[in-house]
Amino acid sequence: MVNGPPSYAATSASTPIAQRPQLNGHRSSSTDAVARTKILLLGLRRAGKTSIQQVLFNNLPPKQTFYLETTMRIVKHTFQFPRTSTVIPLEIWDCPGNTTVETLGAPLSQFATMIFVIDIRDLYNQPISRLVEFIVAAYQANPNMSLEVFVHKAEKLQEDDKIENFRQIHERVSDRLLDISPDYEQVQLNFHLTSVYDHSLHEAFSKVLHKLVDSLPYLEDLLNVFCANSQSPKAFLFDTTSRLYIATDASPVDSATFNLCCDYLQMLNSFGTLYKSETANTRRPMPTTPPLLTSSTSSLSATRTATSDPSSPKTTNSTSQRSSSDLFYPSASTSLHPSTPGTTLTYHLITSQLALLALLPTSVYEGRRGLIEFNVVFFREGVQEICQVETEARAGG
Numbered sequence: 001m002v003n004g005p006p007s008y009a010a011t012s013a014s015t016p017i018a019q020r021p022q023l024n025g026h027r028s029s030s031t032d033a034v035a036r037t038k039i040l041l042l043g044l045r046r047a048g049k050t051s052i053q054q055v056l057f058n059n060l061p062p063k064q065t066f067y068l069e070t071t072m073r074i075v076k077h078t079f080q081f082p083r084t085s086t087v088i089p090l091e092i093w094d095c096p097g098n099t100t101v102e103t104l105g106a107p108l109s110q111f112a113t114m115i116f117v118i119d120i121r122d123l124y125n126q127p128i129s130r131l132v133e134f135i136v137a138a139y140q141a142n143p144n145m146s147l148e149v150f151v152h153k154a155e156k157l158q159e160d161d162k163i164e165n166f167r168q169i170h171e172r173v174s175d176r177l178l179d180i181s182p183d184y185e186q187v188q189l190n191f192h193l194t195s196v197y198d199h200s201l202h203e204a205f206s207k208v209l210h211k212l213v214d215s216l217p218y219l220e221d222l223l224n225v226f227c228a229n230s231q232s233p234k235a236f237l238f239d240t241t242s243r244l245y246i247a248t249d250a251s252p253v254d255s256a257t258f259n260l261c262c263d264y265l266q267m268l269n270s271f272g273t274l275y276k277s278e279t280a281n282t283r284r285p286m287p288t289t290p291p292l293l294t295s296s297t298s299s300l301s302a303t304r305t306a307t308s309d310p311s312s313p314k315t316t317n318s319t320s321q322r323s324s325s326d327l328f329y330p331s332a333s334t335s336l337h338p339s340t341p342g343t344t345l346t347y348h349l350i351t352s353q354l355a356l357l358a359l360l361p362t363s364v365y366e367g368r369r370g371l372i373e374f375n376v377v378f379f380r381e382g383v384q385e386i387c388q389v390e391t392e393a394r395a396g397g
């Protein structure tokens with residue numbers, strides 16, 4: 001049920017990127033001619049560093065992390081995030097457990113983010129000392145570096161112990177820093193409870209990435225306008241493969257909604273291969289990875305449908321023009337609460353790797369479907385323009 005006077009309108013795509021977003025100064029060139037953002041992944045042995053990287057970016061099932069071998073030397077993983085439409089090309093340095101500031105072998109100033117992984121049961125001196133050592137060195141090298149602490153394997157503890165250990169680790173690190181110098185009071189440290197066995201890791205890593213997305217304010221603006229004009233209480237722009245969200249609208253993120261979106265994406269990724277587009281031979285579908293629901297005639301159930309959206313936004317860029325006329329965009333929806341007033345979770349592919357997931361009142365989704373699709377088209381146009389500008393900026397164009 002929609003309360004108050006309905007405020008339906010078309011999403012405007014005119015404003016977001018009148019100017020090119022300025023790239024932050026923390027980029028570094030790499031051999032593939034794209035400026036990659038470097039993330040340092042640290043922690044003691046068996047803390048879970050490689051598992052985090054593998055689960056997020058290589059789709060390794062969490063249980064398989066048990067068989068990962070010990071990291072003996074620094075491994076640099078490069079990722080496109082999302083994989084094809086450049087928003088953040090990443091280089092993640094997975095370090096062995098015995099890495100210290102001295103043995104890292106690279107200046108800390110070149111990293112945009114440092115993630116220190118600490119086992120939630122490790123309340124001992126050694127991990128805290130190593131973490132503090134890196135924080136001090138990183139802060140001195142680059143005070144603007146994002147300093148993130150993943151208090152990991154959180155699912156191992158009961159709720160009360162989890163909160164208590166989390167609090168103790170936080171407190172010990174802060175105390176230790178203050179003992180070194182009162183100046184470190186101003187160090188901005190971000191602590192996250194994470195586990196590969198639930199979506200907490202995806203949520204935490206998404207938050208880490210947001211600090212690295214130069215175009216975040218523009219993407220958020222687009223999402224805000226989409227939500228306002230479509231009566232959506234929450235919308236996310238997700239990377240479909242990693243299931244990390246790169247932006248969301250201004251309303252607060254609640255974990256339950258985020259988990260639902262993650263699960264839905266996971267389901268679409270798993271079952272998408274069962275659906276084939278009848279028009280795939282004549283009109284190339286978006287090069288989705290993995291394939292998604294691309295048939296306008298397919299449906300998963302009465303409340304879970306898949307449609308293709310052949311409409312393509314007009315763009316001024318020749319590359320975008322070519323891709324938007326060649327490609328079409330799958331969409332899907334599922335009813336979350338069948339009883340009235342219901343909520344529908346919708347999925348629309350926006351670029352080959354980015355998808356819009358939005359909660360909508362079922363009455364709006366069913367009664368104003370055309371307008372929602374229309375708003376999605378303009379949202380897509382805005383996001384594609386942003387990606388284009390980011391790509392050019394990264395390539396130094």
Ligand SMILES: Nc1nc2c(ncn2[C@@H]2O[C@H](COP(=O)(O)OP(=O)(O)OP(=O)(O)O)[C@@H](O)[C@H]2O)c(=O)[nH]1
Pocket residue numbers: 043044045046047048049050051052063064065066067068069070071072095096097152153154155156194195196197
């Ligand atoms: N329960 C639980 N176990 C985890 C989690 N993440 C990783 N592990 C386990 O922790 C162990 C070590 O994981 P790795 O990813 O190899 O740890 P690492 O920090 O890369 O270790 P080194 O390579 O020795 O530095 C493995 O047995 C994983 O299955 C988690 O979130 N929960």
